[in-house]
Amino acid sequence: MSDASDEWAASSAATEPVRQIRDENPSRYADLTRDQLATLVPELLLIGQLIDRSGMAWCIAAFGREEMLQIAIEEWAAASPIYTRRMQRALGYAPDVPGQGDVVTVFKGLQLDIGAPPQFMDFRYTVHDPWHGEFRLDHCGALMDVEPMGEDYVRGMCHDIEDPTFDATAIATNPHAQVRPIHRPPRTPADRHPHCAWTVTIDPAHPEPEPVPALAVNELSRAARLELAPIDPADEGLADYRGPLLSDVDFGAFSHSALVRIADEVCLQMHLLDRAFALAVAERVETGDELVRLRRKQLVGIAGLGAERLARALDLPHDTAGALRTLWLHPLLNPAAYVPASGGAGSITVAPGPADEDGAWISLCGPHWPDALRAIAGAVSPHLDARVTEAPGAGWRVEVVAGEVRPEAEEVAVTRFSTGASFAFEPRRSIPITPV
Structure with missing residues (x-):
């Protein structure tokens, strides 16, 4: 590790489990209606996928294309196994024996993964038996983003990145799972459909891959160990x-x-x-200041574009109240058990909490650096801005104020390069898939 990497990882490692204090930190999404939540969840999945569109452009500028590819590999491989298992446990489809899940378990995880947001990454699944399956992408939004950049970038994403990261996700379910291409880009002919196709095979003879070292570091984070309120099985609908x-x-x-x-x-x-992104970048910078600079560029881009999509999806007003509501629901401030905050008369007060201890996004923000909060306000309306001040005791307070039109931040404009910026979800029928 570099000195910057050692310093950052040590300062943000959790030393004990994190539990939600449910009376003090109920979910900020709890006051949305069921219909609003059904709209919100795919939006959040897509926003998560766009994080790389926000961050990797700056990594190319800082380190070059080859190092950017390695950052992407380390980033996804150090995060997806953790959150895949979290979702399995939350929604009750974790394997009865840990590490012995089947291809259906793998596919369910992909459907709830920020790396594969529905429709934008249009996975179509085939199950042959518990240990053999296939998927194809009828539409790959990530491919649409990188194809204009040339074949080297396509090959980098669809070969160099996908090979280790697909396996890293699958082995969260079963260490003997392997994901292998049937065909993949660069596309020949240029309009080939589906965009790619892959097999998933689980075989005890497959050797267990070696996890990236950053995975063990990330598993110690407060985000990895955060306990959230269980789903109420008596609530109407699927639990x-x-x-x-x-x-x-x-x-x-x-x-x-x-x-x-x-x-x-x-x-x-x-x-x-x-x-995981921060851990990978920390290995490649000389100073902590350079790490913070790159992380902040990534954050501004996803803060602004994520806010724009959330406000549009939930039809929030383009005024100060709408901007505060957007901030309240933005991933920057969620979940509530991770980022303690309270809403008051025209402001939000953010208190120190587990996210600060992890060195998460919110730790980059405050009166000393309001840019991400300003990007959220400006995404709701270019007339809006964020004013950030110290709060009594500890933490800080953000207000949204109206004023002159402000130009869009460069970081948001860079992220808008992705087709995910304007992507629209469509209604779909949900059909059970049976083995063929």
Whole structure:
């Protein structure tokens, strides 16, 4: 590790489990309706996928394309095994014997993974038996983003990154799972559909891959160990994802309680991914200041674009109240058990908590650096800005104020390069998938 890496990892490692104080930190998503939550969850999944569109451009500028690829590999491989198992436990489809899940378990995890947001990454699944399956991507939004950049970038994503990171996700379910390509880009012919196709095979003869070292570090984080309120099985609607694999997850079929938990888990996925990103970047910088600079550029981009998508999806007003509401629901401030905050008359007060101890996004923000909060306000309306001041005791307070039109931050404009910026979800039928 570099000195910057040692310093950052040591300062943000958890020393004890983190438990939600439910009376003080209920989910901020709990006061949304069930319909609003069913709209919110796929939005959060897509926002999580766009984190790389925000961060990797700055890594290319700082380190070059080859190092950017390695950062992406280490980032996803150090995060996805943790959050895949968290979602399995939350929704009741974890293997009866840890580490002995089947291909259906693998596929369910992909459907609830920020690396594979529904429709934008349009996975179609085939199950042959518990140990053999296939998936194809009828549409790959990530491919649409990188194809204009040239074949080297396509090969880097679809070969160099996907080979180790698909396996890293699958082995969270079973260490003997292997994901292998049937075909993949660069596309020949140029309009080939589906965009790619892969097999998933679980065989005890497959050797267990070696995890990236950062995974063990990330597993000690407070985000990895955070305990959230269980889903209420008496709530109307589905409380879990037991049973058959579905062609498309019908989020509207889940109960209000289940959707709240899913939303909180998806936000934790983002924090775990960002933490893994920070660990990978820390290995490649000379100073802590350089690490902070790159992390802040990533945060501003995803803060602004994420806010724009959330406000649009939930039809929030383009005024100060709408901007505060957007901030309240933004992954930057969620889940509530991770980022303690309170809402007052026209402001939000953020208190120190587990996210600060992890060195998470919120630890970058405050009166000394309000840029991410300003990007959220400006995404709701270019007339809006964020004013951040110290709070009595500890923490800080953010208000949204109206004023002159402000230009969009460069970091948000860079992230807007992704087709995910304007992607629109469509209604889908949810059909059980049976072995063929």
